[in-house]
Amino acid sequence: MFSSVSAFFAPLFETSFSLNDLMFMLKGAGITLALTFWAVLGGTLLGVVFGVIRAISPWWVNLPIGIVLDIFRSIPLLIQLVLANSFKTIIGVRWDSFTIGCIVLALYCCSYCTEIVRSGFLAVPATTRRAARSLGMSWTQDLTAIVFPIALRVGLPSWIGLTLGVMKDTAMVWWIGVVELLRSSQVIVTRIQEPLFVLSIAGLIYFLMSFPIARLGARLEKRWREND
Amino acid sequence: MSIEIKDVHKSFGALEVVKGVTMTVEKGEVVSVIGGSGSGKSTLLMCINGLEPINSGHILVDGTDVHARGTDLNKLRRKIGIVFQQWNAFPHLTVLENVMLAPRKVLGKSRAEAEAIAVEKLSHVGLAEKLKVYPSRLSGGQQQRMAIARALAMSPDYMLFDEVTSALDPQLVGEVLDTMRLLSSEGMTMIVVTHEIAFAREVSNRVAFFHKGRIHEIGPPAQVIGAPREPETVAFLKSVL
Amino acid sequence: MNYTFHWLPAFRALPDMLWGALVTLEVAVLSMLLGVFFAVLLAVASGSNYRVLRGAAASWIELARNTPALFQIYMAYFGLGSLGIHLDSFPALLAGITFNNAGYLAETFRGGLRAVPPTQLRAARSLGMGQIQAFRLIVLPQMFRVVFYPLTNQMVWAILMTSLGVIVGLNNDLTGVTQELNVRSFRTFEYFALAAVIYYLLAKLVTLSARLLAWRLFRY
Numbered sequence: 001m002f003s004s005v006s007a008f009f010a011p012l013f014e015t016s017f018s019l020n021d022l023m024f025m026l027k028g029a030g031i032t033l034a035l036t037f038w039a040v041l042g043g044t045l046l047g048v049v050f051g052v053i054r055a056i057s058p059w060w061v062n063l064p065i066g067i068v069l070d071i072f073r074s075i076p077l078l079i080q081l082v083l084a085n086s087f088k089t090i091i092g093v094r095w096d097s098f099t100i101g102c103i104v105l106a107l108y109c110c111s112y113c114t115e116i117v118r119s120g121f122l123a124v125p126a127t128t129r130r131a132a133r134s135l136g137m138s139w140t141q142d143l144t145a146i147v148f149p150i151a152l153r154v155g156l157p158s159w160i161g162l163t164l165g166v167m168k169d170t171a172m173v174w175w176i177g178v179v180e181l182l183r184s185s186q187v188i189v190t191r192i193q194e195p196l197f198v199l200s201i202a203g204l205i206y207f208l209m210s211f212p213i214a215r216l217g218a219r220l221e222k223r224w225r226e227n228d
Numbered sequence: 229m230s231i232e233i234k235d236v237h238k239s240f241g242a243l244e245v246v247k248g249v250t251m252t253v254e255k256g257e258v259v260s261v262i263g264g265s266g267s268g269k270s271t272l273l274m275c276i277n278g279l280e281p282i283n284s285g286h287i288l289v290d291g292t293d294v295h296a297r298g299t300d301l302n303k304l305r306r307k308i309g310i311v312f313q314q315w316n317a318f319p320h321l322t323v324l325e326n327v328m329l330a331p332r333k334v335l336g337k338s339r340a341e342a343e344a345i346a347v348e349k350l351s352h353v354g355l356a357e358k359l360k361v362y363p364s365r366l367s368g369g370q371q372q373r374m375a376i377a378r379a380l381a382m383s384p385d386y387m388l389f390d391e392v393t394s395a396l397d398p399q400l401v402g403e404v405l406d407t408m409r410l411l412s413s414e415g416m417t418m419i420v421v422t423h424e425i426a427f428a429r430e431v432s433n434r435v436a437f438f439h440k441g442r443i444h445e446i447g448p449p450a451q452v453i454g455a456p457r458e459p460e461t462v463a464f465l466k467s468v469l
Numbered sequence: 470m471n472y473t474f475h476w477l478p479a480f481r482a483l484p485d486m487l488w489g490a491l492v493t494l495e496v497a498v499l500s501m502l503l504g505v506f507f508a509v510l511l512a513v514a515s516g517s518n519y520r521v522l523r524g525a526a527a528s529w530i531e532l533a534r535n536t537p538a539l540f541q542i543y544m545a546y547f548g549l550g551s552l553g554i555h556l557d558s559f560p561a562l563l564a565g566i567t568f569n570n571a572g573y574l575a576e577t578f579r580g581g582l583r584a585v586p587p588t589q590l591r592a593a594r595s596l597g598m599g600q601i602q603a604f605r606l607i608v609l610p611q612m613f614r615v616v617f618y619p620l621t622n623q624m625v626w627a628i629l630m631t632s633l634g635v636i637v638g639l640n641n642d643l644t645g646v647t648q649e650l651n652v653r654s655f656r657t658f659e660y661f662a663l664a665a666v667i668y669y670l671l672a673k674l675v676t677l678s679a680r681l682l683a684w685r686l687f688r689y
Contacts, residue, residue, distance in 0.1 A: 074625070074672035075665045076632035078644065083665060086657040090472040164535070171537035175636065182540055189547060196551030199544055203536050210535040279591060305597040316592035319689055320610045330596035333606060362689035375592075382596060 016192040022201070028184030029205050031098075035180060036167040038102040043109025043166070044159070050110065051117025065114075072111035078172050080104050085176045101173035109166050116158045120151030153224055160217035164210050181205060229255040229290055231276060231386060231419070236285035238271055245271050247441035248285070253419055255385070258412045260428035260449075261421045263438030264464060269421045270313075272438075273388045276419070277301075277308040289386070306334065309379030310388040313395050315371040317363035323350065324359040327378045335382065342381075349377040353407045369400030373407050380411075387411065389420045425468055429453045437461045479659040482650050489646030490667050496634070496642060497627040500563055504570025504623070511575035512582070526575070533572020538630050541565040546637040558639040566630050570623055574616075577623070581616040582608075614687050621679035625672050632668070643667060 050069065054062050072080070084104045088095055124147050132146045133139075174183030185202035189195045231253040238246035245268040253259050261269045274280035276287055278294050278301040287294040292304060318326050327346035331337045337345070350356055353373040363371055372392055379387060389408065393401045405427050412418060412431045422428055428435055428449065435452040437445040439460045445452050456462050514526035533541065542565030545556055556564060585608050593603035632644040639645045647664040651657050 071669060074629075074669045076629040076644065076668055078632045078635070079661055079665050079668060082661045083658060086661065090658060168535075168537040168540075171539040172633070182537065182543070186543075194551065195547035196544075196549075199540070199548045203532070203540055203544070206536045206540060207532070211531065214535060277595060279595060302594075302597045302599050305595060310595045312588065312592065312595075314588055316588050318589065318592070318607055318611075320614065320687075321689075329606065330598065333602060334597040364689055378596070 015194060015197060017188070017194065017197065017201075021188045021192070021198075024188065025181060025184050025198075025201065025205065028179060028181040029209065031178065031180040032167065032170050033209070035098070035101055035105060035170040035173060035178070036163070039105030039109050039166050039170070040163050042102065042106030043113050046106065046110035047113025048117050050114040052121060054114060054118045055121035069111040069114055072108050077104070077108060077169055078175055080108065081172060081176050097173070097177040100176060101170070101178050105166055105170065105173070108169070109162065112162050112165075113159065116155045116162065117151065120153075120155035121147065123154045124150045157217050157221035157224075160213060160220070164214055164217075167210060168206070229385070230288075231417075232286075232288040233272070233276070234286045234288070236272070236275060236287060237283045238268070238275055238280065239283050245441055246275070246282075249441075249443055251436060251443060251446065253386075253417065255417050256415050257433045258416075258418045258420065258431050260432040260435045261419065261438055262423070262425060262428055262435060262453075262464070263444075264467075267438040268441040269438040270390050273310065273390050273419065273421055276388060277305050277310055279310075302334070306382050307385040308388060309382060309384035309386070310390065311372070311375050311379055311392050313391040315368070315375040315392075315395075317366075317371045317374060319363055321362075322359065323355060323361050323363065323366070323374050326363065326374060327381045330378070331381050345381050346377070349380045350374070352380070352410070353377045354403070367400055368396045369403045372396065372400075372404045376404075376407055376411075385417060387416055387418045389418065389422070391421050391423065394423055423468065425453060425465065437464065439464070474659060475656055476659055478654060478656055479663045482646075482660065483663065485650070486643060486646055486664060486667060489641060489643040490671060492642040493628060493631045493644075493668075494671065496559070496563055496566065496631045497624065500566040500570055500627050500631075501620075501624055503563075503567040504574055504627070505620075507567065507571035508574035508578055511571060512578040515575065515579065529568070530572045530575050533569050534576070538565065538569045539633050539636065541568050542633050542637055558634060558637050561637055562631065562634040562639055565633075566627055569630065570627055573623055574620070577616050577619040578612075581612040584615045585611045617679070617683055617687070621675060624675050624679075628668070628671055628675065 050065055054065055081101065081104050084100050085097065088100055128150070129142055129146060132142045137145065170180055171182040174180055174186070179187070181202055185198050189198045192198070233249055233251050236246055236249045237244065245266075247268075249268075249272060251259075261272070263269050271280060275282050276289070276294065278299075282295050289304060289308065292299060294301070294304060318329070321329060324343065324346055327350055328339075328342040331342040331345055332339065347356070347359065350359060353376055355370060355373055355377065358366065358370065358374075363374065366374065376387075376392075392408075393404050396404065401424070405424065408418070408420070408427075409431055420428065420432070430449075432449050434446060435449045436443050437452055437456070437458070437460075445456060445458050445461050451457075452461065453465065456465060511526045511529055514522040515530070517523055517526075542562055545564040545568070546558070546561035549556060549561075589607050589611065590603055593607040594600070598606065631642055634642050635644045635648050640649055643664055647660050651660050654660075
């Protein structure tokens with residue numbers, strides 16, 4: 001027991017982990033954030049479009065969209081990444097792995113975001129909308145002044161959760177060759193052979209990127225629920 | 229055989245809600261408790277079957293001190309049925325199962341015995357047609373009658389009613405009061421916390437008026453409701469009638 | 470595009486892949502059973518009066534929810550090695566997913582417990598039931614309904630997470646088998662497309678049977 005404890009703490013005093021290594025990992029974290037940003041941006045834009053379509057369209061439009069988007073949620077992301085990467089080679093386009101990662105993650109994000117937008121949209125009671133229309137608002141005014149604000153309140157906490165989920169899922173992108181945070185720590189582990197220490201730093205960075213936003217989401221959700 | 233309440237005090241934190249209540253309910257009696265909201269009358273009911281602890285005083289049910297150490301509350305509660313304002317139907321069980329559950333699990337009766345009891349009690353409160361239905365399909369009044377049947381299935385010696393009609397729609401109040409009338413006519417000992425003054429006057433042997441954690445006036449309905457002596461009682465009755 | 474698809478080798482490998490799918494299911498089911506067990510402990514611990522217990526539960530839950538599942542599997546496989554605990558691919562994957570499941574499910578259970586109104590417990594106690602009896606007969610069944618849907622969701626996620634085993638060298642689950650075939654033949658797209666279909670069917674199998682079960686169980 002003692003020896004394992006000292007093995008854990010030893011690197012704090014005599015480690016081969018250098019400042020350069022830390023910078024390398026932070027660069028990896030930057031890639032993680034960039035991947036998250038583009039994936040969430042693309043996924044959210046697509047998600048809003050599909051979500052609104054799903055909420056207002058008849059079942060024969062709604063159902064096929066639902067089924068296709070469900071596929072992204074029912075296949076491991078790792079497999080989706082491998083498939084997209086090899087499909088890229090098959091059709092002969094020259095996108096880099098980062099782009100492929102962004103696209104796959106964006107589609108994945110879109111499949112969840114669609115459901116969030118849709119249920120937010122459907123959470124607005126018909127009576128509220130009727131009340132808005134009876135005040136003389138137009139269809140677009142009803143949408144922008146009544147439906148969107150309410151749907152946003154309903155959906156924002158889930159959307160924050162989704163963003164964090166996507167950020168964590170970016171870790172899989174290294175399988176197709178992107179050196180993000182987890183991969184960069186793996187590179188260092190291979191070199192200096194201190195896996196627990198290096199991985200703990202990686203975990204800490206993930207935690208610092210995720211936890212504050214998770215807390216913010218929980219606070220928002222709680223505050224809005226109290227107001228209801 | 230009686231419920232004896234002796235100088236009971238009860239506080240929630242710094243707030244004392246029951247400030248020294250003494251009263252005795254004899255077997256076969258119907259006692260109604262009236263008074264404004266927050267006067268401590270519901271809390272007293274919770275104390276009688278030990279759902280709420282008390283700070284001082286004694287409550288004796290058939291001579292057993294409810295709040296003494298070593299009193300088997302689970303055993304004691306078998307003879308005290310209680311019906312709440314929010315009827316608290318068990319949503320995952322059918323009406324029949326709701327009523328059968330306690331006789332089976334607490335009294336250890338067989339399935340057949342428990343079912344016979346449950347069917348009898350449910351017929352008694354007029355729900356014989358609803359045995360296989362889940363509570364969510366019942367109206368508030370029906371759920372409340374089911375709650376009464378559920379308490380009756382334990383063959384209690386005493387029944388406590390905690391504002392059982394105040395959460396009901398006005399048109400559903402009558403059916404629940406009818407069920408309670410039926411029980412009182414059968415000689416059930418009942419303590420009824422209620423806002424239904426006319427009902428209290430009609431069925432009670434005695435009426436107690438609660439005000440600020442104390443019994444202000446207690447006596448036959450003709451006196452407390454018909455000819456109240458205390459100015460607080462007069463004011464309260466004026467406000468509700 | 471001058472690529473010709475070769476589906477036949479992929480279909481020939483189907484039996485091997487289905488055996489892999491069985492291992493995938495095995496990991497997922499085990500990780501759920503263990504995950505539920507630890508989640509109950511965590512939920513109880515986070516409501517306890519002991520600060521140390523509360524703190525430990527909170528750390529587990531937050532760590533599980535705020536770091537990637539792949540990171541957690543990595544920790545089990547490489548990280549624990551520094552402490553002298555050397556896990557093989559299979560137990561490392563199982564430990565990682567169990568850790569993740571438990572963290573998420575603990576929150577689910579806490580929410581489920583809150584969803585049953587305290588008046589239900591009170592009503593049960595008033596009928597003479599003991600604390601444990603009332604919890605078992607009244608609170609638990611109602612809580613189960615609330616957590617059932619999140620529980621099946623977590624099961625689907627567990628299946629999807631098992632695919633990460635390949636990264637720590639697991640070679641007999643669905644992804645592992647597929648990767649072995651891929652390395653031998655370089656028919657990446659065909660093999661992985663077939664694997665994707667099998668994963669999809671597994672996920673749908675779980676969702677559909679859960680729906681059937683819910684329909685049987687929750688009539689109210």
